[in-house]
Amino acid sequence: MAKVKYYVVWKGVVPGIYTSWATCKEQVEGEAGAKYKAFETEEEASEAYKKGYEHYLRTASSAKAVANLKPQTPIGQPIQPCLCVDAACSGNPGDMEYRGVYMPTGQEIFRIGPYKKGTNNIGEFLALVHGLALLKQKGSNLPIYSDSRNAISWVKKKKCKTLLERIPENEPIFDLIERAEKWLNSHTYTTSIYKWETSEWGEIPADFGRK
Secondary structure: OOOOOEEEEEEOOOOEEEOOHHHHHHHHOOOOOOEEEEEOOHHHHHHHHHHOHHHHHHHOOOHHHHHOOOOOOOOOOOOOOOEEEEEEEEEOOEEEEEEEEEOOOOEEEEEEEEEEEEOHHHHHHHHHHHHHHHHHHHOOOOOEEEOOHHHHHHHHHOOOOOOOOOOHHHHHHHHHHHHHHHHHHHOOOOOOEEEOOHHHHOOOOOOOOOO
16 A cells, blocks of 8 residues: 655645645646645644745755755746746636737737636636747747646647536637637647746746736
């Protein structure tokens, strides 16, 4: 029988202690600046969670433990020029919109929405596909940045893996999802997609500034 591990999520969707990586992953995947760590015992996990992430960093029992919480290599700086995309959603679900911004100038290249009863993850996915389609149409080789690991993963899999219920109010959103998936499955692209490292670079230039 596999040994149970205890996963502390200091910063994520719902902070807490989890006993499966799958559940922990739901709390941290795609969350900018997420803070989490696995522990061998419930006592260690409870103590670390109670005292907080910064305290754990200061008191980690070994250099290896600290290293596991930090990037292994310098992240560097984003490639410029580039297109940055982001989404915003007022509620979950709620009014959802997304946009693309040209990083060197801050110019808004596209802005779509708001649409009723959407989610931020869907908006991030649609923003990425919109950006890819636009760059291909323009014959541009700009790289594209997103701060959502979920959206990047969904685009690579050519499938929006949302659990959002389809209802009359959000039918336009699902129409956009179907169009995006169809585009991904019927087109090729050479655009490089990169993760925007919020913890190192600050908010992505396409951020809506509503946090």
